[in-house]
Amino acid sequence: MNTDNPDTMPNDEPTRWEVTQAEDVFLPSVRVQIGWRDVEAAVESGAIHPSAAHGLWANWASPGSPLRVVAGVPGGSAVPTAAELALQDAAEGLQAMPAQPTRPALDHGPVFSFTNTLYYFGGMLAIGAMTLFMTLGWELFGAWGVFALAVGYLTGALLVASNLLQKGLRTPAGILATLAVCLVPLAVWAFQSGVGLWPSGAHDSYRDYHRYIDWRWLTLELATLAAAVVLLYRYKLPFMVMPVAVTIWYLSMDVAHMLMQKEGFDWQFTRDVSLVFGLATCAIAMWVDLRTRTALNAEDRQDFAFWLYLFGAVMFWCGLSLRESNSELNKFLYALINVGMVFLGAAIGRRVFTVLGGLGVAGYLGYLAHRVFEDSLLFPFALTLLGLAVVALGIWWQRNEARVHARLASWLPAALRPLAEAASVRSP
Template identity: 55%
Template sequence: MKVDRADLTRAEEVGLLQSGQAEALWSFLSMQPQTTAQFRFAHILYYLGGMIAIGAMSLFMTVGYQTWGPVSLTVFAGAYGFLAWWIGVWFLNAKQLPIPAGILFTLTIVLVPLAVYGIEAALGHWESGGALYSDYHRYIDWRWLLLELATLAAAAVMLWRYRLPFMTMPVAVTLWYMSMDVAAWIAFGVENDAADWTYYDGLWNLRKLVSLGFGLVMLIIALRIDLTTRHDKRDFAFWLYLFGLLAFWGALSCMDSGSQLGKFLYCLLNLGLIFISAVLARRAFAVFGGLGVAGYLGYLSWSVFRDSLSFAFALSLIGLAVVFAGVWWNKHGEALGKKWRRQLSPQLAELIESRT
């Protein structure tokens, strides 16, 4: 729940606060450091600047690699990462600004695979079918695995030391990338040319299964982190939920159901994601679940019941039923959900109550 100055004034007017306490309390709250990201203009500038810096490294370091060689790549990445870390520590300790500090620490983590790539390139690891570092974000190759493991190790150390939520973003992205690179490695081993892997249907099917499994594991880890940090206002699980859903739902949506029953089960799974969104108070589940349900209804409209007037009326009735279900849930859902969550898991109940 968000509290603004007007809320405190009304509390003072009805006698919950004594005269003058509203102003003193508001001054105290305003002086507290902002630890959670919101859509404020300063926060937008923080993240915009961070993303520009992160993106620039891939472009600049690739040009530097072509100009000065792989050793310079590692040196520049290390120096730039140290500078980002040093400024982040200054923001955190001297200025009490955890959000820009977290962005700079994230930049430090993102530079780790770049430094490892430079070392590998200097040792001749990329001489056969060598890809540039700019291909890291679009090219599937088992040789990226060492970069990904180094990134995860660096992120683990940084999170253990500083515990800022945005640093989980490179962890989530790296795990997502790893799901695809591991699939290629399992399918064809280290002796095959990576350039040929993307042309095999078997790899595509395996990649979907591995991505599905990775996404599900990532969601379970995110839930565990959510429960463990339920008393902390900082959201450490957001990025893991987002990329876990991207891996799980993306793989699920790319699979061929093979029958109407399979497509209907796909719709039910997406409805389940919407239900999980209500239980966990996580909008990301509702977004992906809503896209899946909309895709299924679009399939019915254009492929199964095309030009069917009765289906249009039936779909309208379903929509109205959903609206009335929302009205009923708005009235009774909070009490029922609280009771159900308490019976299922007291920790889950604490998590949701603290968030809502």
């Protein structure tokens, strides 16, 4: 370094020109595209003095300068118009806006195919073997032996379900996870029997669980519901809701038995409890359906409400239809409720309500035809005409189903509108 001038560079070091030239910075072929924000960044870093920056930019960006371009405006002139500037600002604003989340399409479950038929046939065989077809031979293992087998089967089913889920095989994974849920009552029964907590009574064998109504099954049913909720949160497979719906059905009958222990079994009370549980199950199904249709995650937008709608509607309709009354007004109200079910099913896209409501209306019309034409030769003809009218109604419904669905959906309260978001009616 020159000792007379300490600011000079060492004589043995390359000059700045030589360094930058080696990096191809100042070669004539190099072009740099910059904007005012880049110049401001250079000022902030200390590379350019603020006054020099304004002078340079005024020279480069002045009208008529060959370096001036209007970025983002196709075919933009050297001097942009107000419309071009507005278009550029709008484009920059859209780029800066965060992307709005969009809802993926609702997954209505697996389609009918030979492969899925094999899946469900094999799965139902396995589920039936561990539930409906349990024999007294299993009790030879003892309570703790049955408990160990149930827990082992349950754990294995969940491990296989997790493996299938990782491979994208959601249908068989759902069947295996459902098998695990169905094994929960067996494990709970074995545990209670093993520790001596099973209440004494007529039904102390697990094979009676699916055959007889008894309040002693309540612990099994509540444990099954709790385990199903936990596993559904983990796996999120819609078929796992099936044992939940069946368990709610069992629970309605066993709760009625518990409440009527002193008075004895009363099927009319059981019928009414089933009706109430059916309404509650349908309400839960609607709540689940609303959450499903407003979810943003594709994994959450699956038809988890199918089985709840199915069993809830059947419980309610059977409880309603088994009520006996000699009042014509009550019979007419029954017909009106069924008409309401038909319209509700068409509005929210759940055919189970439409089918059951249609059966109820047909039954009421048949009753009227029988009463009017009782002991008359015209009764067969009247019944035939009624059947043909139902067929004609079915043809009209098939042709106008989408239009009827859209019209009825517009009558729904705002809170229930997401249930009718699809244009066509869905199952069940």
